[in-house]
Amino acid sequence: MRFLLSLFVSFLVTTTASMSFADPLPSWNAGDTKSAIISFVESVTDPASDSYVTPADRIAVFDNDGTLWAEQPIYFQIAFAVDQAKKMDPADLTSDALKAAAAGDVEGMLATGKSGLLEILAASHTGMSVTDFKASVEAWLKEARHPDTGRPYDQMIYQPMLELLRYLRDEGFATYIVSGGGIDFIRVLSPDAYGIPPKQVVGSSLVSEYIVAEGAPMLMKSPELFFNDDKAGKPVAINHHIGQRPIFAGGNSDGDFEMLEWTTSGDGPAFALYVHHTDADREYAYDREGHIGVLNRGLDEGPERGWVFADMAKDWAVIFPAQAQ
Amino acid sequence: MRFLLSLFVSFLVTTTASMSFADPLPSWNAGDTKSAIISFVESVTDPASDSYVTPADRIAVFDNDGTLWAEQPIYFQIAFAVDQAKKMDPADLTSDALKAAAAGDVEGMLATGKSGLLEILAASHTGMSVTDFKASVEAWLKEARHPDTGRPYDQMIYQPMLELLRYLRDEGFATYIVSGGGIDFIRVLSPDAYGIPPKQVVGSSLVSEYIVAEGAPMLMKSPELFFNDDKAGKPVAINHHIGQRPIFAGGNSDGDFEMLEWTTSGDGPAFALYVHHTDADREYAYDREGHIGVLNRGLDEGPERGWVFADMAKDWAVIFPAQAQ
Ligand SMILES: [Ca+2]
Ligand SMILES: [Ca+2]
Known part of the structure; x- marks a missing residue:
């Protein structure tokens, strides 16, 4: 009995280990998108590869709204x-x-x-x-609860993207959020929701003022805009906060176009991923129309630039984490 | 012979190991300043201590000019x-x-x-x-060579501060530069000179613009000031770039006062260090007068706030790295 149990445990351990070796992205369906991601990561982390990138240069940046978590019916x-x-x-x-x-x-x-x-x-x-x-x-x-799903908002995050973030970190990447949303807002949830610490969150911001009231210093948030981290602002913010050009970028709208363009314009290998909202049943379907997450130029020019599209309906086996709701 | 050699090697290894264990700051003379630094670091890294700080919260920030490298006769x-x-x-x-x-x-x-x-x-x-x-x-x-020493400028760095940076990193701290100098300028030298990567450099900056010329995107530096990372700007920049309050701060002038004040105003343990330029023979002696690195309020209020002063003449056994010049 003890022998059988031990055999069983050993089988489980071996299977789990080989499964995780075989599939770092279990919520991604097999296909071109998943293969392209894994091929890229394997090539830049293989010291024998011509595309090898040293760990210090493995910077990955991700938009937040509509890329790491949902953004409908309103941000x-x-x-x-x-x-x-x-x-x-x-x-x-x-x-x-x-x-x-x-x-x-x-x-x-x-x-x-x-x-x-x-x-x-x-x-x-x-x-x-x-x-x-x-x-x-x-x-x-x-x-607070999301009006359509009843989930807490920080469980409206995309399971496949969580796996991608973890996979990249396991392979020596530093993962950053570069969002048009507010930097102070995102920092509250990013450590627990995404495993991304405050220092790796870049976003839009208001002017803060340092004041000392009765000996207690504080940073007061003023209504004046300090930086709008959207469109051409994203490469600027990436330079400001990180000081290096990323080699992996993920977004979902034309607000990310310049970030993906900047990322893929360096001398070495680079990967650009667009999350395409195609799944009206399990999430939302939208791209060229509306006032949230509009994707036109990306759809027109992305393919010829070699950017990869994650078709949510086709490429994602699940959308939200199973433990939620 | 082989036996004697092996004994000798073993002696060297043991001695080196015990020396490095005994003294993480070999270029600092024994005294109150060195003891205060080591006591603080030991207390916040000891899980059994009431002052224990988790590694994710071990953030250390340092001014650059006059704190990590010299700033005379001109910045x-x-x-x-x-x-x-x-x-x-x-x-x-x-x-x-x-x-x-x-x-x-x-x-x-x-x-x-x-x-x-x-x-x-x-x-x-x-x-x-x-x-x-x-x-x-x-x-x-x-x-370029420094006019007084003939050294390359990136060898005008302070050996005791290099040891302090390394010591903090060895003890799980993330070390940042938070400088009134230009962020793009410092990032060129910080990895080799200080072991600090570009993403951990915070500084003053000009507005950059993202432009695409003939298909090639670039970030152009404009003459407009984006952020002045001095005085009350330092805590603001720390929040913007790091998003956490540091627990260790080092500076040398009144431009660092607010950074030290902010660092030492949290709920937990914190350490503030002022580098005091007292050594006219080996470096420069200056504080309350002049137009570079003026230190008045820090000298007046620092001691009563429990801030620690590194007296360069008394506390530092060497100033610049020996291998230089
Ligand atoms: Ca978005
Ligand atoms: Ca200074």
């Missing part, structure tokens, strides 16, 4: 702002935009235009310290 | 700009500031004031890509 950071508006004292709802947000009236909110949206964001994101802001995001993540 | 980045002006076509020397720089006339250059200095910096730092700028800094480091 999750907007959902956070709306939920904060709902908690505001009615006397402080001094504009149509804030009133619409507090009433959960998304159409009315969007009707107030960009200035209305900025006002809603300002109410929840400014006039407080970075520490207090992060605490409010943390509390929201615990209680 | 080395200014010396670079002057040397670049000397190489300019005389027809392009369109101002008194540029003419004075090209003539190596430091007094005349300073007489043109801040706008003159900015003009000289702009000529060598802007209107080119980040890649070309870094190549020009690299070429300069190879050929």
Whole structure:
């Protein structure tokens, strides 16, 4: 009996080890996309390969909204702002935009235009310290639920992309988020959700001011935009925060085009991945139309540039982590 | 004979190992400063200690000019700009500031004031890509020599601080530069000089623009200031780049006061170090007066805040690396 048990354990260990060796991306279906990713990673990590890249240069950058987690029906950071508006004292709802947000009236909110949206964001994101802001995001993540799935927002992350992040790190890559979303917002969830520490999060940001009140220094968030980490801003931010050109980039919209272009314009090997939202049943299907995650130029020019597309319906065996919901 | 040799080798190995165990900071003289550093590091890395800090939170930040390398008789980045002006076509020397720089006339250059200095910096730092700028800094480091010592500028680094950086890294710290100097400039030398990769360099910066010329994307350096990483800007930049409060900070001037204040205002243990330039014989002696590395508030308030001062004349057995010059 003891002998049989030991044989069984040994079988399990061997099988698990060989499976993980055989498939670092179990939630990706076999096909060109998965093969292209694995071939690239194997070639840049093989010291005998002409494409070998030293570990210090293995930098991988990923957009967040629509690439690592979902972004429908509205960007999750907007959902956070709306939920904060709902908690505001009615006397402080001094504009149509804030009133619409507090009433959960998304159409009315969007009707107030960009200035209305900025006002809603300002109410929840400014006039407080970075520490207090992060605490409010943390509390929201615990209680808020996605309107379509009922999941916590930090479980609306893509299982195949989690596996890709882990695979890259296992192969000596440093993995970064380079997002149009707010840097302080993403940093609250990135360590637990993605295994990415705050220092490897790059994002849009507001001006912060260092003030000392009664001997206690704090960083206050002001309403002034400091940096818009989108489109041509992404390569600029990559240079600013990382100081090296990445060799792997993942995105999902035209806001990532320049990041993928910059990544694939170096002298050595590079890989560009577009997550293509094709799965209306399990997630959402959208690309060329709408106001979230629009992908036109990427679809037109990506293929001829050798960029790889992850077709969510075809390439992903699962979308969200199984343990969630 | 073989036996004696083996004994001798074994003696060497044992001695070296025990020496390095006994003294992680061999260029620091025994005394309160060295003891304070080692006590702090031992307490935050001992899992049994009340002051234990998890490796992910062991962030150490250091000013560069006057803290990790020298800054006299002029900031080395200014010396670079002057040397670049000397190489300019005389027809392009369109101002008194540029003419004075090209003539190596430091007094005349300073007489043109801040706008003159900015003009000289702009000529060598802007209107080119980040890649070309870094190549020009690299070429300069190879050929330029410090006027007082004849050493290459990247050998004007402080041996005791190199040991401190290595000691901290050996004990699980991530070491960062947080400098008022230019981020692109420092990144050229930081990996070889300090063992600090580009992504762990924070500094002042100009606006960069992403442009695509004939299919080739590049990051162009514009003359517009993006961020001044000095004084209250240092905690802001630390939050922006690192997103965590450091637990160890080193500086040498009032420009570092807020960084040290921020570092030592968290809930847990923290260490603030001021490098005090007291050694006119081996380096330079300066603090409250002059226009470089002025230290007034730090001297006045640092001691009562528990900040530690490295007295270069007393605490440092050597200043510069022995292999240099
Ligand atoms: Ca996106
Ligand atoms: Ca300094």
